[in-house]
Amino acid sequence: MIDPLLEFHGATVLFGGVRALDSITTTIRAGENVAIIGPNGSGKSTLIKLITRELYPLAGNGDTPVKILGESAWDVFKLRSLFGIVSADLQDFFRRPLIGRDVILSGFFGSVGLYPHHEVTGQMQLRADELLQFLSIEHLASKYMTEMSTGEARRMLIARALVHEPKALILDEPSNGLDPRAARKFVDSLRKIAGGGKSVILVTHHLPDIFPEISRVIMLKDGRIFADGPKQEALTSESLSELFAIPVTVIQRNGYYHLMA
Ligand SMILES: Nc1ncnc2c1ncn2[C@@H]1O[C@H](COP(=O)(O)OP(=O)(O)O)[C@@H](O)[C@H]1O
Numbered sequence: 001m002i003d004p005l006l007e008f009h010g011a012t013v014l015f016g017g018v019r020a021l022d023s024i025t026t027t028i029r030a031g032e033n034v035a036i037i038g039p040n041g042s043g044k045s046t047l048i049k050l051i052t053r054e055l056y057p058l059a060g061n062g063d064t065p066v067k068i069l070g071e072s073a074w075d076v077f078k079l080r081s082l083f084g085i086v087s088a089d090l091q092d093f094f095r096r097p098l099i100g101r102d103v104i105l106s107g108f109f110g111s112v113g114l115y116p117h118h119e120v121t122g123q124m125q126l127r128a129d130e131l132l133q134f135l136s137i138e139h140l141a142s143k144y145m146t147e148m149s150t151g152e153a154r155r156m157l158i159a160r161a162l163v164h165e166p167k168a169l170i171l172d173e174p175s176n177g178l179d180p181r182a183a184r185k186f187v188d189s190l191r192k193i194a195g196g197g198k199s200v201i202l203v204t205h206h207l208p209d210i211f212p213e214i215s216r217v218i219m220l221k222d223g224r225i226f227a228d229g230p231k232q233e234a235l236t237s238e239s240l241s242e243l244f245a246i247p248v249t250v251i252q253r254n255g256y257y258h259l260m261a
């Protein structure tokens with residue numbers, strides 16, 4: 001049996017009277033590439049925050065509500081090296097005069113940029129070089145984040161997220177703010193990572209982000225799992241119309257899916 005990376009057993013999150021997540025039960029295996037889709041407010045980011053321990057669920061009935069690699073107790077610092085996280089929100093923190101290489105290196109310290117007390121080793125520099133090359137962003141190493149395009153900066157954040165060789169890359173709406181060409185380039189980077197054996201867990205409401213290596217789709221609606229299964233079965237016009245509560249048509253072309261309103 002393949003190791004479970006993430007297990008949710010009846011995970012529930014309440015914000016005041018709002019059930020942001022309502023008894024979520026599902027397992028994501030190591031190496032699996034999964035898309036999590038759903039309308040605004042359906043609980044996607046909350047689910048991600050349970051993984052990163054930015055939020056804690058209500059106690060489940062019996063079993064532990066969230067397990068990571070089979071364990072329920074995790075040191076937050078250790079978790080950071082297990083998962084690489086990229087979100088459009090994260091990018092806001094990097095609107096400062098930081099060059100690309102330092103953005104990547106700061107991933108080793110979980111910081112936004114480097115500070116005098118950070119000891120950057122030769123090994124860390126080598127890893128940064130490796131990632132610049134792997135993602136074809138060498139030309140951005142000395143460029144300021146503030147002078148990069150949104151797509152370039154987003155790819156820099158992927159490199160930062162990969163410094164620790166995480167088991168999974170978790171992306172929350174990563175193509176927000178990217179034009180179609182930049183989004184495709186970004187997705188090409190994700191495909192390379194997914195092809196290298198890491199799990200990619202992609203939260204999106206932009207269908208063309210769901211690249212061919214993603215085999216499974218989890219749909220969230222009103223904090224519940226609306227559907228969870230193989231991509232081809234999940235991404236139908238019927239299910240997406242119901243999910244987004246608006247009649248839509250799904251078109252599949254060259255392994256990518258598109259939504260027509
Ligand atoms: N910190 C918070 N305080 C109160 N309510 C929140 C908080 N974060 C999220 N919510 C609510 O929880 C629900 C799910 O939010 P979220 O997980 O961010 O949805 P999504 O990422 O799918 O758009 C929404 O109703 C949202 O308003």
Ligand SMILES: [Mg+2]
Nearest residue numbers: 044045046172
């Ligand atoms: Mg969100």
